[in-house]
Amino acid sequence: MPILQVDNLSKQFDGLVAVNDLSFSIESGEIRGLIGPNGCGKTTTMNMLAGLYRPTHGDVRYHGKSILKLPTHTRTAQGIMRTFQIPKLFSEMTVGENMMVPALATSTVKTPEFIEKLEHKSSEKLTFCKLDHVSHLLAKQLSGGQRMLLQIARGLMVEGLELFLMDEPFAGINQVTKETIMDAILEMNKDHGITFLIVSHEMPSVRRLCQTVSVMHEGSMISEGSIEEIANNPLVIEAYLGGQNAAS
Amino acid sequence: MDLTSFTQYVLSGLVIGVIYALMAVSITFVHGMMKIVNWSMGEFYMIGCFVQYLLVTRFVGPDLWVLGIPVAFCLVFLFGMGIQRYLLRPMFMGEAERLDEYATIITITLMVLFRNLAIIIGGPYQYSVPDYFPPTDLGPLPISGNRFMALVGTVLILGVFYFVMKKTWAGRALQGMSQNRIGIQTAGINVRRLDEIAFGIGVGLAAAAGALLAPVFLVWAESGSVPTMKGFEIIVIGGLGSIPGSIIAALLLGLIESLGSVYISSVYRDLFGFVFLILILVFRPNGLFGERERLA
Numbered sequence: 001m002p003i004l005q006v007d008n009l010s011k012q013f014d015g016l017v018a019v020n021d022l023s024f025s026i027e028s029g030e031i032r033g034l035i036g037p038n039g040c041g042k043t044t045t046m047n048m049l050a051g052l053y054r055p056t057h058g059d060v061r062y063h064g065k066s067i068l069k070l071p072t073h074t075r076t077a078q079g080i081m082r083t084f085q086i087p088k089l090f091s092e093m094t095v096g097e098n099m100m101v102p103a104l105a106t107s108t109v110k111t112p113e114f115i116e117k118l119e120h121k122s123s124e125k126l127t128f129c130k131l132d133h134v135s136h137l138l139a140k141q142l143s144g145g146q147r148m149l150l151q152i153a154r155g156l157m158v159e160g161l162e163l164f165l166m167d168e169p170f171a172g173i174n175q176v177t178k179e180t181i182m183d184a185i186l187e188m189n190k191d192h193g194i195t196f197l198i199v200s201h202e203m204p205s206v207r208r209l210c211q212t213v214s215v216m217h218e219g220s221m222i223s224e225g226s227i228e229e230i231a232n233n234p235l236v237i238e239a240y241l242g243g244q245n246a247a248s
Numbered sequence: 249m250d251l252t253s254f255t256q257y258v259l260s261g262l263v264i265g266v267i268y269a270l271m272a273v274s275i276t277f278v279h280g281m282m283k284i285v286n287w288s289m290g291e292f293y294m295i296g297c298f299v300q301y302l303l304v305t306r307f308v309g310p311d312l313w314v315l316g317i318p319v320a321f322c323l324v325f326l327f328g329m330g331i332q333r334y335l336l337r338p339m340f341m342g343e344a345e346r347l348d349e350y351a352t353i354i355t356i357t358l359m360v361l362f363r364n365l366a367i368i369i370g371g372p373y374q375y376s377v378p379d380y381f382p383p384t385d386l387g388p389l390p391i392s393g394n395r396f397m398a399l400v401g402t403v404l405i406l407g408v409f410y411f412v413m414k415k416t417w418a419g420r421a422l423q424g425m426s427q428n429r430i431g432i433q434t435a436g437i438n439v440r441r442l443d444e445i446a447f448g449i450g451v452g453l454a455a456a457a458g459a460l461l462a463p464v465f466l467v468w469a470e471s472g473s474v475p476t477m478k479g480f481e482i483i484v485i486g487g488l489g490s491i492p493g494s495i496i497a498a499l500l501l502g503l504i505e506s507l508g509s510v511y512i513s514s515v516y517r518d519l520f521g522f523v524f525l526i527l528i529l530v531f532r533p534n535g536l537f538g539e540r541e542r543l544a
Contacts (some may be wrong), residue, residue, distance in 0.1 A: 050434060076436035088431030090424040097420065102435035105421035158436060 001064050003028040003163055003195050004049070009058035010219075011044050018044040020219035022058070028162075031189055031196040033210035033227075035203075037239055041219040042199045043085075046167050049197070050082035051075045062163070077106075079162035081155035085171050087147040091140035095131060095150055096122060098139050103157055122157065128187075129153040130180055145177030152184060163195045164188070170202040178205060185209055203227075215239065252388050257510050258503065259389040263399050265502025267464070270402045270457040271475045272482035272494040273409065278450035280426045280489035282443055284336070284351035289479065290472025291362035292328070292451040296320040296458025297467040298370065301377050304463075310380035316459040317401060324455035325448040331358070332447035337440060366469035377463035394463040401460045406495070409453065413491075422446055426489070481521050485528050487538025497536060500524070 002025035011019040019041040026032050034042050047053040049060060051072035059066050067075055090098050099122040104110060126132045129149040134142060139150060148169055155164060166185075170178050182205060188194045200206050206213060207227050215223040215230050217239035223230045230236050271293060278286045300316035308315055335358075339350040381393030391399075413419035425432045425442050433439045457475065465471065482501055486493030501521050508520035528535060 052430065052433070071438070071440065072433040073436050073438045076434060082434050084430070084434075088428045088434060090427045090431060092427055093420070093424065101417065101420045101424050102432070102437055104417040105424075105437050110417065154435060 002026055003030075003063060004197070005061040005064070006045075006049070007059045007061070009045070009048060009060065010056045011041070011048060011053060012056045017219055019048070019055075022216070022219070022221055024214050024221055024224065026163075026195060026197060028195055029189065029193050030212065031185065031198065031210050033206040033213035034197060034199045034216065035201070035206060035213055035230075036216035040216040040239075042216055043167055045216070046082060046165050046197075046199060049165055050080065052082075073106075076158055079158065079160045080165065081158050081161055081163070082165040083148070083151040083155060083167060083169060085168035087151045089139040089147060089150060089154075091138065093139060094135065095126065095137055095139060095142070096135045098150060099126065099135075099154055099157055102154070103159075125153045125156045128156070129184060143177075145173040145180075148173060149177065149180065149184075152181065156188070161192075161194055163197070166196060166198045166200075168199055168201065170200055170205050178202075182208060255387070256389045257506050259386060260391075261503035261506030262499055263386070263389075263391065263395065263502070264506065265499035266402050267395075267398050267457075267461060268475070268478050268482060268502060269495045269498035270405060270460070271454060271479040272486070272498050273406065273491055274450050274453035274457065275476075275479045276483040276486070276489060276491060276494045277453065278447060279483070280491070281422060281446035281450070282336070282351075283429075284339075284348070285355070286447075286450065287352065287355040288358035288362060289451065289454050290476030291359050291366075292324050292454040293458035293461075293472040293475050294362065294366060294467075294469065295324055295327075296455030297462040297465075297471045298366070298458075299323060299455065300459040300462035301375050301467045304377050304380065305375075310378055313377075313380040313463075316462070317405075317456050320455040320459035321452040325452035328451035329444040329448040331451075332444045336447065337443065340440070340443065363469050370469065372469070374466040374468040376466055379463060392464075398460045398464050402457070405453070405456055405460075409449075418445075478521070481525050483535075485525055485535055487535030490535070490537040493535060493537030 004026040006022060006024050009019055009022040010017070022045060034045070036042055044053060048055050051067070051070060055068065060068055062078065062080065067078070070078070090101065093101065100118060103118055104115070107114065123132065123135070126135055129152055131146060131149055131153055134146060139147065142150060152169070155161065169181055173181070185196060186209065189196060198206070198209065211226070212224065213227055213230050214221055215236050217235070222235045222239060223233045271289070275286065275289050278284065278289070299320040300313070303316045303319060304310050304313050335354050336351065339347050379394055381397050383393050384391060384396050386396060413423060421432065421437055422442060422445070424437070425439060425446070429439065432442070458471065461475070478501065482497045483494050485501065486497030501524065504520050504524050505517050509517045
């Protein structure tokens with residue numbers, strides 16, 4: 001059974017159809033790429049998967065059960081985490097607080113032992129994401145790459161994380177941080193079996209990480225396969241280059 | 249004019265500033281958390297005034313006046329949570345297209361409803377809560393006992409509020425919501441619940457302000473209109489959403505009104521605040537502590 005099954009998903013904003021009858025599935029343990037030209041509906045799809053947008057039509061199933069009616073925080077509690085191209089951090093809090101606040105605010109147990117355990121986990125995840133040396137800084141003092149890493153580290157604090165939805169994790173980030181993020185993704189996938197759906201325009205990163213890539217165009221899925229397969233698909237070439245350019 | 253008189257005027261201004269601060273903090277707190285302006289805040293203040301009036305005159309007597317503050321806060325807190333859940337929540341559920349317009353219509357409707365209900369129940373009369381504390385001195389400033397207790401009560405409530413917001417994890421979650429509403433949801437926190445709590449705390453603070461100030465001013469259906477007007481003035485001067493800004497702006501407004509009344513004319517007392525507001529808007533459009541919103 002796939003970990004995530006998307007069936008005939010559509011999203012309409014007034015007259016604009018952002019996502020149109022989209023269907024795909026992701027197997028547990030997979031690292032899936034989701035690509036497509038700007039405005040093709042990738043981020044809208046991610047928002048529907050995370051519960052931030054309500055679909056106009058269709059269904060999203062997680063481990064075979066529909067999660068359509070679940071709010072975002074319940075989806076997170078069930079192991080689905082989403083990151084954003086512009087990191088959604090608590091800018092006036094320290095890196096450490098960004099890591100701790102969600103877990104402590106949702107927990108009914110706040111014993112010193114529990115807090116200590118959580119601090120240990122937070123420190124471990126920050127070290128994993130190479131942010132341990134900046135844990136005392138405010139989130140707004142971090143560089144763009146560090147903010148992205150903090151989003152990922154905060155995601156790792158979610159108990160029972162199974163599906164990580166990443167929206168443009170490499171956009172506007174230097175090569176060293178990109179490598180750190182890619183290494184982290186591969187390690188989380190290999191060691192903890194976390195499944196990833198990664199939206200990206202960075203084809204070298206997608207090539208390195210993803211076994212299968214899905215391609216969207218004008219709200220619909222037009223191709224799915226290995227990076228080589230989609231690169232040779234005329235529909236994909238036409239979507240990226242336009243009909244006339246593709247022909248010439 | 250001697251130094252003692254000047255000190256008295258300054259102290260008097262600061263006292264009224266502290267009293268204004270509680271109302272301003274309640275307005276800016278709701279705005280900071282939910283990004284809405286609650287136009288009915290004055291009516292929650294008015295409910296707090298009536299709760300205090302009824303407790304002192306009918307139920308517990310002036311000796312136990314202090315009970316009015318937690319009772320008003322708790323009643324209005326629960327009432328506010330219900331209002332948020334059933335009337336305001338739909339705007340965050342993708343069921344309202346223009347959030348600001350939706351919130352404006354709902355809260356203005358509540359304002360009209362509560363004012364008219366108060367007139368139906370209490371009539372068009374003005375009630376006064378009997379004094380429950382003898383006059384005292386604050387340094388060189390002779391001050392009425394009720395006003396002194398309102399000052400002490402406001403400082404204590406603001407202190408508790410500061411402690412909850414800064415030192416508890418629930419308070420930090422509320423701060424997180426004000427800093428990034430989407431981030432807090434994807435981090436696994438139930439933002440709908442936080443909205444209810446935040447709105448409840450905001451209107452509860454307004455009710456506590458009403459309970460504290462009931463014996464200082466009169467109690468009637470429109471008791472809340474002046475504190476609300478001052479509150480909005482203060483939050484624009486201090487910067488929308490900034491709690492420290494609201495407190496400092498409240499103190500400044502109190503000082504300006506007090507000194508302006510003495511050195512210019514007490515007839516224009518309310519005008520001084522608006523002139524100050526206009527000057528702030530000309531030179532610092534985002535208020536003293538407001539930050540320009542980042543759009544990208």
